[in-house]
Amino acid sequence: MSKRHTGLAALGACLLACSIGLSAEPIGDPAQGQAAAAICASCHQADGSGMNIPGAESWPRLAGLDASYLAKQIRDFKSGQRSSPTMQAFAQMLSDEQIPHVAAWFASLPAPSLPSAEAHAPALLERGRQLATEGDWDNYLVPCSSCHGPDNLGAGAVFPAIAGQHPAYIRDQLLNWQKGSRQNDPQQLMATVAARMSADDIQAVAAWLSTQPGATEQKPE
Amino acid sequence: MLDFRLPAPRLRHALLAVLASLLAGQVSLAQAELSEESARILASMAPGAPAPIAGELVHIPPTLEDLEASSLHPELKRVIRRGHDIFTNTQQYRGKYVYNELNCDSCHLGAGRVPFSGPVWPAAVTLPDYRPKNDHVNNLEERIAGCFSYSMNGQPPAYGSDEMLALSNYIQWLARGVPMYPDAKLYGRGYPRLAYAAEQPDYQRGEQVYQNQCAVCHGNDGAGLATRGETVFPPLWGDGSYNWGAGISRVFTLASFVKHNMPLGQPNTLSDQQAWDVAYYVDAQERPQDPRYTGDVEQTRERYGDTFHKHSLYGLEVQGRRLGDHDNVGEKDFLKPEALRSRSFD
Numbered sequence: 001m002s003k004r005h006t007g008l009a010a011l012g013a014c015l016l017a018c019s020i021g022l023s024a025e026p027i028g029d030p031a032q033g034q035a036a037a038a039i040c041a042s043c044h045q046a047d048g049s050g051m052n053i054p055g056a057e058s059w060p061r062l063a064g065l066d067a068s069y070l071a072k073q074i075r076d077f078k079s080g081q082r083s084s085p086t087m088q089a090f091a092q093m094l095s096d097e098q099i100p101h102v103a104a105w106f107a108s109l110p111a112p113s114l115p116s117a118e119a120h121a122p123a124l125l126e127r128g129r130q131l132a133t134e135g136d137w138d139n140y141l142v143p144c145s146s147c148h149g150p151d152n153l154g155a156g157a158v159f160p161a162i163a164g165q166h167p168a169y170i171r172d173q174l175l176n177w178q179k180g181s182r183q184n185d186p187q188q189l190m191a192t193v194a195a196r197m198s199a200d201d202i203q204a205v206a207a208w209l210s211t212q213p214g215a216t217e218q219k220p221e
Numbered sequence: 222m223l224d225f226r227l228p229a230p231r232l233r234h235a236l237l238a239v240l241a242s243l244l245a246g247q248v249s250l251a252q253a254e255l256s257e258e259s260a261r262i263l264a265s266m267a268p269g270a271p272a273p274i275a276g277e278l279v280h281i282p283p284t285l286e287d288l289e290a291s292s293l294h295p296e297l298k299r300v301i302r303r304g305h306d307i308f309t310n311t312q313q314y315r316g317k318y319v320y321n322e323l324n325c326d327s328c329h330l331g332a333g334r335v336p337f338s339g340p341v342w343p344a345a346v347t348l349p350d351y352r353p354k355n356d357h358v359n360n361l362e363e364r365i366a367g368c369f370s371y372s373m374n375g376q377p378p379a380y381g382s383d384e385m386l387a388l389s390n391y392i393q394w395l396a397r398g399v400p401m402y403p404d405a406k407l408y409g410r411g412y413p414r415l416a417y418a419a420e421q422p423d424y425q426r427g428e429q430v431y432q433n434q435c436a437v438c439h440g441n442d443g444a445g446l447a448t449r450g451e452t453v454f455p456p457l458w459g460d461g462s463y464n465w466g467a468g469i470s471r472v473f474t475l476a477s478f479v480k481h482n483m484p485l486g487q488p489n490t491l492s493d494q495q496a497w498d499v500a501y502y503v504d505a506q507e508r509p510q511d512p513r514y515t516g517d518v519e520q521t522r523e524r525y526g527d528t529f530h531k532h533s534l535y536g537l538e539v540q541g542r543r544l545g546d547h548d549n550v551g552e553k554d555f556l557k558p559e560a561l562r563s564r565s566f567d
Binding site for chain 2: 134135137138139140142146147149150151153154155156158159186187188189192193196216
């Protein structure tokens with residue numbers, strides 16, 4: 001097979017794979033999702049920026065996250081596969097048809113700059129930066145970015161953006177994975193990593209990620 | 222028709238296992254020789270990996286924090302940091318030295334420090350050495366040139382160049398304190414061969430393992446995942462991946478890499494059978510041509526059979542197609558880098 005033919009075959013395979021991938025997840029329409037998303041605004045805010053609430057259930061920012069990831073989370077809340085009494089109740093209010101539209105609406109919103117609600121010690125932030133970008137292989141902690149993508153701004157439909165997320169939310173989720181009260185990750189990929197993190201590691205990585213831009217356009221030149 | 226078959230699992234392995242348990246007393250002795258700190262780090266840096274056995278040399282390579290804290294000359298520190306930077310972001314040389322989507326640390330995890338993940342420090346203390354793959358004595362720079370030519374499907378930086386200096390300096394610094402040409406076996410070196418599994422490696426079973434365990438990151442089509450112009454999960458076959466001359470295109474090497482390192486964050490969780498099967502499946506896919514290609518795949522397989530291709534599926538017919546029977550060299554526009562040359566002291 002010539003190089004050109006291999007290229008065409010690869011392109012064909014890609015188009016096929018892409019269309020299969022899309023058919024698995026219905027494409028949402030942001031415009032149709034906007035009205036239904038009103039029920040989310042009391043916590044996640046109309047602009048999807050959420051709220052950091054240390055000591056209670058924080059409301060994650062949804063703006064700019066991947067639509068397929070968001071839709072899966074809503075469905076998992078609805079089915080109980082991801083557990084949250086609050087979110088289970090709200091997810092029940094959305095029909096299966098509405099879910100992709102609501103997800104598409106929040107995905108279409110620009111990631112907000114988060115207010116720096118918590119002050120963090122430089123050493124804590126440095127540890128967080130190390131974990132998020134280089135990992136700590138002596139403890140087999142792979143860097144967050146090895147799955148969550150460049151600048152931890154997400155990779156594909158499975159690995160969400162975690163940079164520019166509220167620190168209390170990230171912290172709570174990592175603790176949930178440690179406790180086993182969150183289990184909706186594929187192949188326990190997140191649970192295995194979370195299990196190796198110390199309480200200080202979790203504080204550090206949550207703090208550092210929250211100080212990072214939530215979108216590429218916010219990166220300083 | 223040529224066929225790929227592994228030898229049947231031999232009694233030797235069973236005997237070794239018995240012997241190993243008989244020697245359990247010595248095992249703990251060997252571990253006692255490790256400092257408490259080293260033993261602790263080792264347990265957490267290689268979860269689920271085999272423990273060191275008596276007489277093995279265990280080395281925990283230094284970290285970048287150790288480098289900063291050291292009294293090395295500031296300029297030397299800069300060179301070593303540069304080597305680390307090239308090692309972990311080899312893509313900065315895409316289209317110059319690298320013609321696929323890989324970085325050095327795609328296969329040498331943890332910046333080349335992790336045991337059972339092809340840690341790179343052994344190269345610094347065992348080279349120059351005779352290498353069957355190219356039938357001559359190789360030094361560290363030639364060994365690195367091999368990685369660029371095969372695993373990166375590319376063109377090595379020139380011998381003596383700044384990039385070569387930085388990379389070899391980083392690798393040698395990782396070996397800090399290890400004696401040259403050590404007699405002892407090096408713990409966690411390379412990708413140690415797995416025991417043969419009960420069943421011959423199988424394409425269909427391998428495909429199942431791939432879809433269940435690997436596809437979430439590397440994709441159903443093995444193309445990996447790139448986002449915002451950067452590779453997140455490297456392609457395992459196709460033009461973006463390593464070529465047919467890369468060490469990891471041998472089934473046993475990939476099986477061991479998978480067993481000890483994949484899925485990422487979950488080393489040593491697949492069975493040996495699963496590792497052999499999925500390695501066979503991945504090796505049964507197409508990839509850029511072996512730079513040693515003579516123009517005839519059967520001749521190439523034959524010529525490099527004993528030293529290499531008897532362990533790969535190159536040139537064999539699998540699932541109705543002969544692998545490697547093409548002249549596709551991937552993204553580059555040459556077959557073999559000039560840096561790959563033989564030498565002899567006859």
